[in-house]
Amino acid sequence: MVRYAALKGLYDLEKTIGSGGFAKVKLATHIATGEKVAIKIMDKISLGDDLPRVKLEVQALKTLLHQHICRLYQVIETDSHYFMVIEYCSGGELFDHIVEKNRLSETESRKFFRQIVSAVAYLHSLGYAHRDLKPENVLLDREENLKLIDFGLCAKPKNGIDSHLQTSCGSPTYAAPELILGKKYLGSEVDIWSMGVLLYALLCGFLPFDDNSIENLYRKILSGKYDEPSWLSSSSKRLIRAMLQIDPKKRITIQELCNHPWITAGFLNPVSFVHKTNFEKDDDVLSTMSAICGEHASDIWRKLVKSDRTDYRTATYLLLLDRKLRGLSLRISPSA
Numbered sequence: 001m002v003r004y005a006a007l008k009g010l011y012d013l014e015k016t017i018g019s020g021g022f023a024k025v026k027l028a029t030h031i032a033t034g035e036k037v038a039i040k041i042m043d044k045i046s047l048g049d050d051l052p053r054v055k056l057e058v059q060a061l062k063t064l065l066h067q068h069i070c071r072l073y074q075v076i077e078t079d080s081h082y083f084m085v086i087e088y089c090s091g092g093e094l095f096d097h098i099v100e101k102n103r104l105s106e107t108e109s110r111k112f113f114r115q116i117v118s119a120v121a122y123l124h125s126l127g128y129a130h131r132d133l134k135p136e137n138v139l140l141d142r143e144e145n146l147k148l149i150d151f152g153l154c155a156k157p158k159n160g161i162d163s164h165l166q167t168s169c170g171s172p173t174y175a176a177p178e179l180i181l182g183k184k185y186l187g188s189e190v191d192i193w194s195m196g197v198l199l200y201a202l203l204c205g206f207l208p209f210d211d212n213s214i215e216n217l218y219r220k221i222l223s224g225k226y227d228e229p230s231w232l233s234s235s236s237k238r239l240i241r242a243m244l245q246i247d248p249k250k251r252i253t254i255q256e257l258c259n260h261p262w263i264t265a266g267f268l269n270p271v272s273f274v275h276k277t278n279f280e281k282d283d284d285v286l287s288t289m290s291a292i293c294g295e296h297a298s299d300i301w302r303k304l305v306k307s308d309r310t311d312y313r314t315a316t317y318l319l320l321l322d323r324k325l326r327g328l329s330l331r332i333s334p335s336a
């Protein structure tokens with residue numbers, strides 16, 4: 001097991017749970033609380049000119065406080081590496097959940113899809129677009145709550161969500177026609193397309209556009225034609241068609257999506273979200289931390305609120321808070 005001095009006494013690294021281009025994600029234990037976390041390890045040399053993306057993602061994640069967006073607890077930077085300590089989603093990938101059940105019922109799909117819509121509507125309301133929405137980036141926590149991950153490609157155009165982007169990114173299978181054509185596009189509109197692919201995958205158990213050859217895949221996406229299996233209700237078909245519109249200007253908007261009849265069926269209200277600017281103050285957690293580090297609870301809270309929200313104190317506070325919300329004891333052992 002590779003050891004990193006920067007993690008010594010704070011986190012014990014365990015198995016690798018994901019690896020991508022320039023990053024690998026390992027399961028780890030936050031030693032003081034015993035809580036599991038995911039640590040995304042990036043080597044600065046292999047990051048190359050993608051280095052600024054890490055800062056962009058960290059900046060975005062400090063702002064994004066939403067129950068269906070995976071939480072960033074801590075960032076550790078050394079001369080050679082970045083470590084992002086992230087919420088561990090023990091339920092694994094939504095994709096595996098769909099495959100294991102072959103496909104999901106309309107009711108179960110709606111439960112998950114409402115959570116995705118809430119997270120994306122929140123993201124867009126803050127001027128961000130995810131740009132890489134795909135089943136692998138949708139995880140589940142232990143209560144099967146959905147968590148969006150990997151904001152490495154997320155963008156916050158400087159002139160706001162309604163200004164055009166050009167960078168081609170994300171995976172072709174879930175990419176909108178305008179994106180694969182290299183046209184200028186709106187992040188919000190490409191996210192809606194990808195959500196249409198996600199909804200189709202939930203309801204059908206396979207993808208609307210799929211092909212081993214990239215040319216055929218592109219041709220299928222640009223045709224906008226896909227199968228509509230017999231089990232799809234007419235309401236489901238209407239919603240998917242509204243999201244998989246080739247012309248981005250004809251595509252349903254995130255606001256219309258929050259109120260769509262398919263989304264609200266069986267629920268009392270449209271999809272909504274809350275803008276949280278800070279995590280909630282919890283006196284039990286603060287007194288537990290105070291007992292260990294000897295500082296007054298009020299001083300710990302003041303430092304937490306003033307901090308950049310990605311230090312060890314923040315990670316410890318949020319992990320203890322999570323333990324409390326799960327009804328577990330707030331045990332904490334002084335770091336070795």
Ligand SMILES: COc1cc(O)cc(Nc2ccc(C(=O)Nc3ccccc3)c(OCCC[NH3+])c2)c1
Binds near residue numbers: 093
């Ligand atoms: C904000 O959340 C982020 C940002 C980011 O840049 C990367 C990640 N990556 C993560 C985070 C957590 C997991 C995880 O908990 N996975 C897991 C847990 C139990 C069973 C199976 C998987 C993660 O998994 C990597 C594979 C996901 N495709 C990646 C989060």
